[in-house]
Amino acid sequence: xxxxxxxxxxxxxxxxxxxxxxxxxxxxxxxxxxxxxxxxxxxxxxxxxxxxxxxxxxxxxxxxxxxxxxxxxxxxxxxxxxxxxxxxxxxxxxxxxxxxxxxxxxxxxxxxxxxxxxxxxxxxxxxxxxxxxxxxxxxxxxxxxxxxxxxxxxxxxxxxxxxxxxxxxxxxxxxxxxxxxxxxxxxxxxxxxxxxxxxxxxxxxxxxxxxxxxxxxxxxxxxxxxxxxxxxxxxxxxxxxxxxxxxxxxxxxxxxxxxxxxxxxxxxxxxxxxxxxxxxxxxxxxxxxxxxxxxxxxxxxxxxxxxxxxxxxxxxxxxxxxxxxxxxxxxxxx
Numbered sequence: 296x297x298x299x300x301x302x303x304x305x306x307x308x309x310x311x312x313x314x315x316x317x318x319x320x321x322x323x324x325x326x327x328x329x330x331x332x333x334x335x336x337x338x339x340x341x342x343x344x345x346x347x348x349x350x351x352x353x354x355x356x357x358x359x360x361x362x363x364x365x366x367x368x369x370x371x372x373x374x375x376x377x378x379x380x381x382x383x384x385x386x387x388x389x390x391x392x393x394x395x396x397x398x399x400x401x402x403x404x405x406x407x408x409x410x411x412x413x414x415x416x417x418x419x420x421x422x423x424x425x426x427x428x429x430x431x432x433x434x435x436x437x438x439x440x441x442x443x444x445x446x447x448x449x450x451x452x453x454x455x456x457x458x459x460x461x462x463x464x465x466x467x468x469x470x471x472x473x474x475x476x477x478x479x480x481x482x483x484x485x486x487x488x489x490x491x492x493x494x495x496x497x498x499x500x501x502x503x504x505x506x507x508x509x510x511x512x513x514x515x516x517x518x519x520x521x522x523x524x525x526x527x528x529x530x531x532x533x534x535x536x537x538x539x540x541x542x543x544x545x546x547x548x549x550x551x552x553x554x555x556x557x558x559x560x561x562x563x564x565x566x567x568x569x570x571x572x573x574x575x576x577x578x579x580x581x582x583x584x585x586x587x588x589x590x591x592x593x594x595x596x597x598x599x600x601x602x603x604x605x606x607x608x609x610x611x612x613x614x615x616x617x618x619x620x621x622x623x624x625x626x627x628x629x
Contacts, residue, residue, distance in 0.1 A: 328487040387548075426571040
């Protein structure tokens with residue numbers, strides 16, 4: 296069953312990029328995300344409470360879930376949805392893999408890190424970001440003439456997802472991942488409702504079966520089925536094996552975009568995908584240089600080192616679809 300769950304995560308979360316691409320052709324982007332996360336959050340919370348999972352007891356846990364939900368789902372995932380108006384789903388999936396690169400960068404820069412990147416990781420970061428440029432254009436003229444709205448939004452989405460993930464890592468909650476994820480979905484949905492109102496998207500809303508189907512798929516499969524399979528997979532497969540779903544998501548997204556929407560897979564797309572995925576492998580496998588603790592003065596009480604939860608625990612709480620952040624529809628960052 297563990298490998299069945301792994302296959303479900305790879306296929307379902309890889310297919311969310313396609314569903315979003317279809318959805319934004321029929322629904323305004325912020326409303327698409329708002330419908331999705333509000334419905335998924337309400338459904339998941341109802342199921343979690345019925346199975347005995349409790350709501351957070353501490354104000355700090357509510358605050359953490361609110362901030363994480365707004366950052367990861369409201370802003371980061373919202374940017375992915377908005378960007379897919381202008382880029383193919385396969386391109387979006389490759390951009391989102393860079394969440395792991397942003398995580399390595401921000402974790403080293405933001406105070407509180409227990410290590411710093413190695414030279415190999417620094418090279419991997421630079422090469423990975425260069426691979427995303429190749430997706431935009433293969434020469435200076437193509438880069439100048441490219442439509443940068445999608446790439447800039449996807450880059451921002453990956454960076455915000457990484458910031459939200461680090462925030463979640465360093466502020467663990469005491470409640471279950473199911474209630475955490477449900478509350479984060481509701482917070483992200485609320486942020487997207489506000490964005491839809493500011494953008495005046497209600498005036499452009501019109502019912503279509505394709506748009507309804509995209510939202511229904513994202514709610515039932517992308518959020519509920521995918522998340523349940525993800526939790527089961529984490530409990531029954533080694534972390535190194537489970538973490539490979541992020542790479543498979545990208546391949547699945549590219550294949551489905553080509554099969555269903557006839558999105559082109561060019562040599563440049565394949566090379567860029569290989570560069571980005573390869574750089575992520577280098578960054579994730581290379582061991583960081585551990586920082587030495589500051590010397591303690593005689594007579595001073597030594598502070599205990601903070602033990603942050605690993606990336607799998609953070610992803611369980613934040614509902615990544617790599618994306619994604621990942622997913623994100625955002626990539627993984629184990």
